[in-house]
Each structure stands twice: as C-alpha cells, then as structure tokens.
Amino acid sequence: MIEFRGVSKHYGAGDVGLDQATFSVSREEFVFLVGATGSGKSTVMRLLIKELEPSSGTIRVAGRDLADITRKRVPFYRRNVGVVFQDFKLLPNRTVYDNVAYALQVTGGTRKEIRHKVPDILRLTGLSTKLHNYPDQLSGGEQQRVSIARAFVNHPPLLLADEPTGNLDPETSIDIMRLLYRINRTGTTILVATHDQAMVDKMRRRVLELSHGQIVRDEAAGLYARDETTREFAQRMRSPSIRPPGL
Amino acid sequence: MRVGFFLREALRAMRRNAAPSFAALATVLVTMLVLGVFIPIVQATKGAANSVRGRVLVDVYMRTTATSADETRVQKELLAVPHVRSVEFVSKQTAYEQQSKQDPQAYQLLGTNPLPDTFHVVPDNPANVLSIRAALTPPSSGGGTIDPAIQSVSNHKDDTRKILEVTNLVTITAAALTVLLTLASVLLIANTIRLSLYARRREVEVMKLVGATDWFIRWPFVIEGTIVGAAGALMAIAVLGVTKVALLDPLANNWTLIAAPRTIAFTALVVVLLGAGVMVSALGSGLSLRRFLRV
Ligand SMILES: Nc1ncnc2c1ncn2[C@@H]1O[C@H](COP(=O)(O)OP(=O)(O)OP(=O)(O)O)[C@@H](O)[C@H]1O
Ligand SMILES: [Mg+2]
Numbered sequence: 001m002i003e004f005r006g007v008s009k010h011y012g013a014g015d016v017g018l019d020q021a022t023f024s025v026s027r028e029e030f031v032f033l034v035g036a037t038g039s040g041k042s043t044v045m046r047l048l049i050k051e052l053e054p055s056s057g058t059i060r061v062a063g064r065d066l067a068d069i070t071r072k073r074v075p076f077y078r079r080n081v082g083v084v085f086q087d088f089k090l091l092p093n094r095t096v097y098d099n100v101a102y103a104l105q106v107t108g109g110t111r112k113e114i115r116h117k118v119p120d121i122l123r124l125t126g127l128s129t130k131l132h133n134y135p136d137q138l139s140g141g142e143q144q145r146v147s148i149a150r151a152f153v154n155h156p157p158l159l160l161a162d163e164p165t166g167n168l169d170p171e172t173s174i175d176i177m178r179l180l181y182r183i184n185r186t187g188t189t190i191l192v193a194t195h196d197q198a199m200v201d202k203m204r205r206r207v208l209e210l211s212h213g214q215i216v217r218d219e220a221a222g223l224y225a226r227d228e229t230t231r232e233f234a235q236r237m238r239s240p241s242i243r244p245p246g247l
Numbered sequence: 248m249r250v251g252f253f254l255r256e257a258l259r260a261m262r263r264n265a266a267p268s269f270a271a272l273a274t275v276l277v278t279m280l281v282l283g284v285f286i287p288i289v290q291a292t293k294g295a296a297n298s299v300r301g302r303v304l305v306d307v308y309m310r311t312t313a314t315s316a317d318e319t320r321v322q323k324e325l326l327a328v329p330h331v332r333s334v335e336f337v338s339k340q341t342a343y344e345q346q347s348k349q350d351p352q353a354y355q356l357l358g359t360n361p362l363p364d365t366f367h368v369v370p371d372n373p374a375n376v377l378s379i380r381a382a383l384t385p386p387s388s389g390g391g392t393i394d395p396a397i398q399s400v401s402n403h404k405d406d407t408r409k410i411l412e413v414t415n416l417v418t419i420t421a422a423a424l425t426v427l428l429t430l431a432s433v434l435l436i437a438n439t440i441r442l443s444l445y446a447r448r449r450e451v452e453v454m455k456l457v458g459a460t461d462w463f464i465r466w467p468f469v470i471e472g473t474i475v476g477a478a479g480a481l482m483a484i485a486v487l488g489v490t491k492v493a494l495l496d497p498l499a500n501n502w503t504l505i506a507a508p509r510t511i512a513f514t515a516l517v518v519v520l521l522g523a524g525v526m527v528s529a530l531g532s533g534l535s536l537r538r539f540l541r542v
Contacts, residue, residue, distance in 0.1 A: 049456060051456060051542065075455070075458045075459060075460045075461075075463075076458070076460075078455075078456065078457065078458035079458035083456065083457075085456075089452075089453045089456060090453070091450055091453055091454070092450065093259065093260065093263035093264070093450065094259075102454070102457065102459075103457050103458070105252065106454070106457060106458045106459040106460070106463055107458065150457065
C-alpha cells in the first residue's frame with residue numbers, strides 16, 4: 001500500500017525532516033510510527049498527502065508514484081487518504097457536524113448521503129451531543145475526535161493518524177484505539193504516529209521507529225494477534241501493562 | 248444543488264467573518280461614492296470643454312458688392328477646402344436681426360446695416376481651424392483670399408490657439424484623473440479583499456488538505472465578492488440618488504449654470520458603478536485566492 005524508497009526531506013536552513021527512509025506497508029496492515037519529537041513522524045504523514053514534496057527518493061501509494069500526480073489531480077488523490085492531523089486542522093467557522101460533512105461535500109456527496117453518514121460516524125466517535133458546537137467550544141480531546149470522524153467518514157482505503165491520542169486520557173485513548181482497530185478490521189490500512197509507548201506495547205502491532213529522520217527499527221511484533229475480536233482487544237488493552245524486560 | 252451549496256457557503260462565511268466582510272463592503276461603498284461624484288464632474292467638464300471648442304469657427308465675410316452668384320461659387324469653394332465639415336450662410340439681414348435683438352439701442356443709432364453677408368465655416372475637428380484659415384488665405388495671393396468676392400477671413404488666431412490649448416489640457420487632465428481614481432479604487436478594494444482572505448488562509452489550506460478542488464473552494468469566495476460588491480455599489484447608488492433628488496435637481500431648476508453642462512445620465516452611472524463594484528470585488532476575491540490555493 002505504501003512504499004518509501006530512499007526518501008529524504010530537507011527543509012530549508014539545513015533542517016532534516018527525513019533521511020533516506022526506506023520501508024513499506026502492505027494492504028490492511030496496522031503500523032505504528034514511533035520516535036522522539038522531531039524525529040520525522042509528521043514529515044512522513046505530510047509527504048504521504050503531498051503537502052510536501054520529497055527532496056529525493058520515491059514514494060508509492062497503492063502502486064502509484066506520488067511524483068506522477070499532477071497538481072490538478074492532487075485533490076482527488078487526497079480523498080482516498082484520511083488524515084487525523086496532529087493539530088486537528090478543523091475549520092473554525094463550521095460546527096462539528098459541518099466539519100465532518102465537508103469531507104463528503106468535497107467529493108460531491110449528496111445531502112441524503114451526508115445526513116446518513118455523518119451522524120453515524122459522530123456517534124461512533126462519541127460526539128453525538130456536540131453536533132452543533134464550533135471547534136473553539138470543544139476540548140482538545142473532542143476536537144481530536146472530530147478530526148478522526150472527518151478522516152474516516154469517506155471510508156478511505158488508507159488512514160493516517162498523527163498522534164490521535166495525544167490529548168486524551170487513558171480510557172478515551174483506548175476507545176480511540178479500539179475505533180482504529182475496528183476500522184482496520186474493515187480492511188483499511190492504518191498508519192499511526194505516536195509517542196504513547198505503553199499503547200504501542202499493548203497493541204502488539206508492527207512498529208517503525210524513526211530517529212533523526214532515519215528508520216532505526218522495523219519490528220513486526222511477535223504477538224501479532226490478528227484474529228482478536230474488538231471486544232477481546234479492548235479487554236487486553238485495559239489489563240495492566242506487562243512490559244517485556246528490556247523495553 | 249451545487250449553486251445552492253456555494254451560495255450557502257458564501258453566506259456562512261459572511262456571517263462568521265462579519266468584520267472583514269463589512270470592511271470590504273465599506274471600502275466598495277466609499278470608493279463607489281467617490282467615483283459616483285467624480286464621473287459626472289469629469290463628464291460635465293469634458294462637455295463644457297467640447298462646447299467651447301464647438302464654437303470655434305472660421306468666419307468668411309463677403310464684399311458688400313457680392314452677388315448671389317458669387318455667394319454660390321464661394322460656398323462651393325469653401326466646401327472643397329480640406330477639413331471643412333459644413334458651411335452655414337448668414338445673410339446680412341439675418342445677422343442684423345440677430346445682433347439688433349441683442350443690442351437694440353446701438354443698432355437703432357446706426358440706422359443702416361453695416362454687417363456683411365457671412366459664411367460660418369465649421370471644421371470637422373476644432374483643432375483644424377487654423378489649417379482651414381491658412382487654406383483660405385494662401386500666401387501666394389499676397390495677403391488676399393482665394394476668391395475676390397471675399398472681403399476678409401476672421402482672424403482670431405491667438406484666441407483660437409488659446410482655447411484649443413486650454414480645452415485640450417482640461418480634457419487630458421480629466422482623463423488622467425479618471426484613470427488614477429479608477430486605479431486607486433481597484434487597488435483599494437483588491438487590498439481589502441486580500442487582507443480578509445489572508446485572515447482565512449489557514450481555512451483554505453485545510454480545505455485543500457481534505458481533498459477540495461481549487462474551484463470548489465473558490466466559488467464561495469467569488470460569490471461572496473459579488474454580494475459584497477453589489478451591496479456596496481447599491482448603497483453608494485442609493486446615497487447618490489438621494490443627493491441628486493434632494494440637492495442637485497432643485498438647484499438645477501433655479502440656476503441654469505448647473506443645468507447647462509451635459510453630463511452622464513443617472514441610469515448610465517448606476518450601471519457603471521454596479522458593474523465596476525461587482526467586477527472588481529468578485530474578480531479580486533477569485534484572483535487573490537490563488538496564492539493560498541498552492542497547498
Ligand atoms: N516547515 C518546516 N520547516 C523547517 N523545519 C521543519 C519544518 N517542519 C518540520 N521541520 C523539522 O523537521 C524535523 C522533523 O519534524 P516532524 O514534524 O516530522 O517531527 P515529529 O516526529 O512529527 O515530531 P513530534 O513528535 O513533535 O510531532 C524536525 O527537526 C523539525 O524541526
Ligand atoms: Mg509530529
């Protein structure tokens with residue numbers, strides 16, 4: 001689904017965002033992207049939606065070289081990639097409902113479709129009581145959930161989540177992870193950037209670690225429990241974490 | 248469905264960003280007011296200049312001995328001169344009646360008619376008056392004229408030149424001021440729009456990141472610009488209309504001076520202002536957005 005081959009991103013003034021990163025993610029995989037702050041996690045996300053162009057290397061998504069997508073086609077490409085932004089990026093002049101609806105409106109979604117899908121995804125993300133609030137009337141965690149709802153309302157085949165639990169308490173974080181897990185089980189490829197080491201340990205999914213823009217660890221976790229139901233998954237997540245020695 | 252959606256988006260933006268929308272509206276209103284006052288003034292000035300220039304003619308005075316055959320011949324000769332648009336014959340009787348009406352006492356004293364038969368020669372363009380005069384009094388004739396039946400050709404060389412110069416200057420100045428003022432209005436409106444868009448550039452960026460095409464984002468802005476431009480222009484037109492009816496029309500009835508110069512018709516002015524307001528505002532919104540769409 002995703003293929004990075006020798007991708008570097010140099011910002012002006014010598015800042016290195018990504019340095020010769022090579023990795024790939026298969027269809028329907030659930031992958032964590034970890035690393036210290038400034039290690040390049042968001043850079044990977046931004047490259048994947050063509051918000052940035054790589055300085056060198058090639059990026060392929062669903063077999064397609066991103067460099068070949070013309071400026072005109074970029075919006076259509078982006079509709080296939082849901083993104084939960086680290087800074088939410090909600091539209092300040094729209095209510096929760098309208099923010100989520102916008103993702104459908106850009107694709108030419110009908111009113112009927114919007115009336116049907118938006119309340120659904122908002123219920124799923126636990127925002128049913130906040131439909132008519134504006135973003136500045138929401139807590140950080142609530143804004144984050146709106147961002148998740150908007151990213152997934154289209155059911156894109158690829159979902160990128162940059163720190164989706166950064167502002168949430170542990171219990172809500174588990175809910176969000178459960179939601180992502182469920183989305184993943186419907187066949188969506190998911191890439192989650194996070195600092196939350198405990199969460200990563202518990203989820204037991206593949207982990208890619210970045211350090212100073214380089215991939216330093218690529219670990220398909222041994223206890224890859226693919227066949228867990230969502231309920232079992234949640235139970236395991238809630239149990240006290242048992243850290244393997246050495247981590 | 249699409250049009251309705253874009254319209255609702257535009258109205259939402261105006262409601263939620265009332266301050267910048269209001270600033271844009273106020274800018275359009277003020278510039279359109281200034282233009283609305285200035286355009287008629289320029290038109291009146293140009294009209295006055297042109298009517299002065301229109302009075303620039305060459306008078307050809309006939310000898311008192313001239314016969315009607317002479318007059319027919321001279322008229323033909325005059326019409327053959329380059330740059331002559333028309334020739335008007337004023338007989339001595341007609342001239343006498345006209346003049347004595349203006350100053351009855353003086354003409355009563357005179358008793359007889361001292362006025363000659365006269366041709367008013369109208370140039371195709373006031374600027375050609377001098378060349379017509381030169382053609383009628385060729386140097387080869389040694390101070391004479393092209394026809395022996397002609398007594399003399401009016402000689403207001405210096406006056407004519409001055410009139411032409413002054414009216415030229417007035418026309419050019421008015422045109423230059425119009426261009427400058429129009430330019431200033433366009434820049435002012437465009438700049439206000441740019442500022443209000445700049446405040447919303449993050450929003451535009453987010454729209455692009457969730458997959459909106461350029462035109463999907465642009466239409467609501469263009470519609471908003473159209474609404475703001477039309478509203479500002481209409482308010483300016485309303486103010487101008489009230490002023491015209493309440494102040495200018497009564498004055499014009501009392502003082503012929505104000506009524507005299509031909510100026511632009513009010514309906515034409517309305518069309519110009521409304522068109523300019525909408526065009527500048529809508530185009531300004533659409534074009535200024537380009538910068539922020541490059542995400
Ligand atoms: N627009 C930019 N201009 C210059 N340097 C940048 C820019 N964006 C990111 N960087 C630099 O690139 C490096 C990687 O940034 P990135 O945002 O990818 O880190 P991150 O792993 O997402 O960090 P965090 O966990 O804090 O979100 C950092 O050193 C950062 O300073
Ligand atoms: Mg980041």
